[in-house]
Amino acid sequence: MSQNVTLLEQINGRYDFTFVGNTLNTGENNVQATLSYLTSSTANLNLDSEDVVQRAYLYWAGSGTGDFEIKLNDNEISAERTFSHSRFIGGTLFNFFSAFADVTNLVQVTGNGDYTFSDLDIATDLAQHFTYRTNFSGWAILIVYENPNLPLNQLNIYDGLQGVPDALQIELTDLYVLNNTNAKAGFIAWEGDSQLPTETFTVNGTIISNPFNPPNNVFNSTNSVTGSNQLYNMDLDIYEIDDYISIGDTNASIALTSFQDFIMINTVITKLNSQLPDATIVLTPPSTECDSREILIDFTVSNLNSTEFLPAATPITFYIESQPIGTTFTQGIIPIGGNENGSIILNIPESFGLNFSLIANVDDDGSGVGIVIELNENNNTFEIEIDFNVSPDFNTLPNIRNCNLGLTRGIFDFSSYEELVKTNSLHEVSFHENWDDANQNINPIFNPSNYEAITTPKEIYVRIDNGGCYAITQFLLETYNCPPTVYNAVSANNDGMNDGFFIDGLRDVFTNFELLIFNRWGKHLWTGNNNKPDWDGYVSEGVGSKQAPEGTYYYILYLNDPDYTEPLTGYLYLTR
Structure with missing residues (x-):
């Protein structure tokens, strides 16, 4: 059982990343004679003065089913997400875990200095794992920081918990490489050993290494940030990958092989130079006029998750099913992190009925084709449901004739007309003495069973409301001279x-x-x-x-x- 390493978050801007963390092992478990472990450990964060922390994600891991309530600098931290992995060794099931918590606010407030991780309680599980030397525990914080002197980069953060031995392949998606200079990849990995040189690490089929990580033992208890080789049974490794990816790449393949050592990958982060816009669109649910096939659509085009401005005149096409029914364009340049509001009037063909889905596609010229290269070509669509309102049908009401009580005055009972006029029992009906009152739904007649018309003929207006629209009909009250x-x-x-x-x-x-x-x-x-x-x-x-x-x-x-x-x-x- 494991969780595949998949994309967690994509961040675009003048960003870079680093790690801070430490092991809770006192030595590599593969050479320990007796079980020994720490209850806390400390690591130091040392960013430049212009580096501003934007993300700080804490990962901790160890042997067993896990402890998900720990402390960082004496602050209580609860896991927001958890991961697990298990494997059989000698016929016995052994469990491993990792956990995630967003500690951005804590790191932003604390800044540079020491970070102490404590209160991880997995002692019982460590004792069981020690028999096969799979006992380990440790922690790491992935730091994403912004610096105005950096180029515009795209950072992709992936996490999960996948284990090796044998072979493991992770597909890194949603990339767009414009410049492979200073491209790099970082890893948070657990349970690697420097004494077991039986593993390889490849990017796009090429074995990679660096001075801290030899090609046959890349997960070897090292910290690329500090240069330490005593990060027992965990790795915080950063590799330059300029030579292993190409301009235009939208994905990369990372493969691990091991024929003896057991390794778990928890987190992968890539930094690529990608100066591209990323257009998205959101529609505001419209108000529709009764009995009208014309709608006014308000929309917002954004360029939020981007590293370049979105050019003016980017097309936006609106579809019902697969049929385009209108196209408009952005008016100005939309900066990184900016947006623009717009509107369009659409006339909807009657063939689409009263209820349908309206789809807006930004960067679409009406043929399904875009004109702008974007960081993400799969987030340009927004869909809303449209319900047209139509006036209710009603039954025609006959005029009513009663005896003239003098000077054309008459008394009338039209209370039955409330039900007679309806074609739907849920419709609301009211009677009014003039059209304006019926149109505004004011001054209803409260005594339709005993209504006195001072003079006749008198027109009575009937308002029929279906909850969205209304119709108005009328009938006459008339008098005639009855025999005296x-x-x-x-x-x-x-x-x-x-x-x-x-x-x-x-x-x-x-x-x-x-x-x-x-x-x-x-x-x-x-x-x-x-x-x-x-x-x-x-x-x-x-x-x-x-x-x-x-x-x-x-x-x-x-x-x-x-x-x-x-x-x-x-x-x-x-x-x-």
């Missing part, structure tokens, strides 16, 4: 009850009516209309006015309405 109701009893005694000849649904409805009253011998006694009060038993036709006696009387009512061409006739009873 005659109450044919008159008690003209001024008691406030039936004191006059009342006909319900007549006044202010049939405004041109004419009412004639006759006695039983056919004599015309009284004429009334919309401007006169009800007949109260007084005779007004002929000479003078006098009270009519109790008895039966007859009326003729001319409504003078095109819907009522024949007069209404009948009798009434007058009492006093």
Whole structure:
């Protein structure tokens, strides 16, 4: 069981790296007569005055299943990531571990000076491993620093935990070599021995070495930073690799072979001169107008992880599926670490429906081809989901006609229309007295079951909302002249009850009516209309006015309405 060494982070700028660390072994485990180990050890960091720490990653490792709570300069440190490796030796399973913690803030505050690692508790595991001389423990900090005098470099940090013997090959990807001058590679490795010269280390097929690391024993308990050869059972090695990589390389292959010694690779870091931009794009989710296929897309093009400016007029193409639907360009030069905001209006063909994925590809001329060489050609795409909003469908509502209560006033019940107008039960419906109120969704009608229209015809506006869009429809409230109701009893005694000849649904409805009253011998006694009060038993036709006696009387009512061409006739009873 192991974890492949893969890319952790890529850093571009005026950067370089170094190591600080130490072993917790008192000697090489391969020659120890008795188990001996340290509970703490110290190493010194000595950067130049212009070097500014940007990253500080602590790795510690040892035999056994691990201890992931330690101290650095008496600060409690907890592992943020852990790695493990195991192998059978003599039929017994032996475990190994390493751990990672980001200690950048601690190192930035502390600066140059001594760093003491302590509180690693793996004593029980060391005793088991000592039987096969695989007991070890140690620590290292990978320091990435910035210096204004450095060239623009690309640093690639890889980590994991892979073991040898036999053969191990690690592919270093996401490189781009523009200049191989001062290219170098560094390693944090565990459990190497200077007494076992049975290993080789190759880059792109070529065996490499340096004065501290002979070609047949490169992992030999050495520290390339300090020149120490007493870094027992661990290695902090840095190699110049100018001669082993070529301009234009985007990957490199590191291979290890060992026929006796057991080695574990924990961390690899490369430094290459790569002065290139790296364009990325981010889209802001747009707001869409109801029933519109046009959208305004806001975007940000960045050149963050780069070592060169991104030129102006870098193309940006927008795709739905594989079809380009619009292209625009950056406006100005985007500096290292900078960005530029832009926007584009896209008209979306109806063939893509209401829901689709919109893909933006920076450095794409519309044919899938870029015009700028970048550090990373695989991070130019951003995708968002677009949902178009459409107004809800609705059912047409019929007009409502009720009796005219006078001067076209009417009482109406349209409460059932709330459900009738819907084509979806989840839609929200409200009624309004004018279009502006419906459009703004203000002043709803609260009494649709007993709504009084002062005058008719009256238009009622209905707003149907589906949660994203709304539609407005309308219907009419109308009145018509219903047949009047005659109450044919008159008690003209001024008691406030039936004191006059009342006909319900007549006044202010049939405004041109004419009412004639006759006695039983056919004599015309009284004429009334919309401007006169009800007949109260007084005779007004002929000479003078006098009270009519109790008895039966007859009326003729001319409504003078095109819907009522024949007069209404009948009798009434007058009492006093």
